[in-house]
Amino acid sequence: MLGLYGVTFIPVSATILKAVSFKSRVSLMPSRGLDFLKSLEGTRKMDLPEVPESVITSQTWWRLIATDNGTFNRKAYTFCVLEQLRIRLRRRDVFVSPSRRWNDPRVQLLQGDAWKSALPHVCRTLDRKKSFHLELSQLREQLNEVYLKTEANFSQNGAVRLEMVDGKEKLVLTRLEKLDTPPSLVSLWSMVKGLLPRVDLPEVLLEIQQKTGFANAFTHLSEETSRVKDLDISICAVLLSEACNIDLEPLSRADIPALTADRLSWVKQNYLRQETIVEANACLVDAQAEISLAQVWGGGEVASADGLRFRVPVSTLNATPNSKYFGTGRGITYYNFTSDQFTGFHSIVIPGTLRDSLFVLEGLLEQQTSLRPTEIMTDTAGYSDVVFGLFWLLGYQFSPRLADIGEARFWRIDGEADYGVLDGLARNPINVDLIEENWDDLLRVSGSLKLGVVSASSLMRTLQGGKNQSTLSKAIAEVGRIAKTKYL
Structure with a gap:
């Protein structure tokens, strides 16, 4: 050659x-x-x-x-x-x-004087130390505390054990048995169902509009202050058409000015846009957060994120092939974020089946409701060390449902620490020097994401390069391994 x-x-x-x-x-x-x-x-x-x-x-x-x-x-x-x-x-x-x-991926981040002026605010908001040595001391103490606490209670947990596999200790979890549904719960379901009145869906939508005023979020495309009589009725009809995937014709009424075919078509073209739907949804989420029952369910601090796959029969830039989910066709993933108050506070359309973790942070950072989730739960598809690192840098707790927890690696900062029965499991050392060398850039990443200078998905497409990870990406992954070990 x-x-x-x-x-x-x-x-x-x-x-x-x-x-x-x-x-x-x-x-x-x-x-x-x-x-x-x-x-x-x-x-x-x-x-x-x-x-x-x-x-x-x-x-x-x-x-x-x-x-x-x-x-x-x-x-x-x-x-x-x-x-x-x-x-x-x-x-x-x-x-x-x-x-x-x-x-250079760093050119997307805050630079020069803009970064110097933002640094104190970023550290204060995200509870991060400007000095890496202070941050490291705190991380070492937290990780040691978690290991020692787990080791002290390890023998009392019959669902978990350690086994030697190929000369290395691995964690083994006992499969959970299926729980039968108690008769009392079945009775409760029937009682609650009996309390729900039978009403038409349009009536429900109009009543919610009357209580929350969410239709006010829908503004005219070119004349924001333009409002016609009974616009809320027209908007509710158009939303019902979109939600039920039906044409406007079944909802149109020639004898009602707000429901004529021309009126509904005009409202759909001029009022229904992504930004108006997002604002209206935020209004509904905020309204439910004020309901006492929703506050019993949760305070909005915990959220989950998951994707639904859909085949797309028409040609579109968002659709990509994936034989596992779409056969010979193309499709998209609709990624939805749900709070512990059972409200969908954000959603994203993902091209094909791109790795979900690319969009988890983006959803949290860009959502426009009053909810401020601090913990996000995803399935295994949303898991990577880089994602753990970015979540930690931004002050979030990343809690994926790991399907392969027995294959997970446990990491340590203190090479001299004795963790008892867990000592063999915690055999992987964290590259502290790599984190220290890139600490300022790590803070710049978190600050730039928090302040909206760069989006999480665009940054992570650069950071996640498989085997060819950048030095910055490796440093974020090292931080993520500490956060992941604490979570495990």
Whole structure:
């Protein structure tokens, strides 16, 4: 391969290195290799007396680059440097500026004076320490306390045990048995059902509008103050049509001005928009939060998030293929957020089946109701160490339902701590140095997300690069491992 492509590839690579500006925030191995290759521009020498050897990261490359006469093969070395460049570009440790796809992910965050002025407010709001050493001391104390408390009660819990698997201790949970429905609960269901009056759905919608005034959130597309007589009746009819997936015709009445076909069509075109629906929904959520029964259910501090898959028969940018859920067709995921007061306070349409965790934080940060959830529950699909880290940085408790909890890794900060029966389980050390080196950037990430400078989903698409995670992403994941271990 080197003999076939090397002669052609060397001038091409020289052109790329000359035309594209590669940058990095720290001194990296490819940078020295790139500078060396640039210095060779215009020369034809193929056997090099010396090269920056730190770029050669494996014995395989050494065998290709080092020759028997003590020189270095230029073709092989060029391929080696560019391979390292490719890897670090995907990690965003090296980036191209200007570029939309390959730019530094940190440029999306608060910068310079704007960040300096926002830092005290961000730390105070999110309860984070500006000094990493103070934050680390608190995290170490909290993690030790959780381990010791769990160890003290471990023998009393018959549903959990430790087993040796391939020479390593793993956590094993006993499957929960199905609970039979008691007759008293069946009787309660019947009694409650008997208390509910039989009414038409339009009557319910009109009564709720009368009590809450949610229809006032629907404003005209171009004339916000434009209001016609009985607009609330028209809006309720249009909403009913959309909710029941029926045409406007069954709801139209020629003898009622607010329900004529032309009136309903005009209202749908000019008043029904995403922003007006969001505002109206916030009005309903806030109204239910004031009901005493809803306050018995919860205070709005806990929420759950889950997705529903839908096939989409028409062509749309939001639909993508997934044979598991959509067969040979395309579909979307409707991701809904529900509070502990049983209100849906936010929803997002996700293209196809993108990883749900990309949108969990976005839903919490962008929802516009008076509820302020601090704990969010999701299924396993919404789980990753990076998500745990971002939730912790923003002051949230991430509580996924882990289907593979026995495979989860437990982490420790204090390598000298003795956790008794859990000592073998807590065998994975946290990379404290990596967190410290990136602490200011971690605070900038949380501050930028909290203040709405960048959206969670767009940032996490950059952070989550599979095996090619950036240094910043790895630092967030390390913080997430601490938060995940505390949760487990």
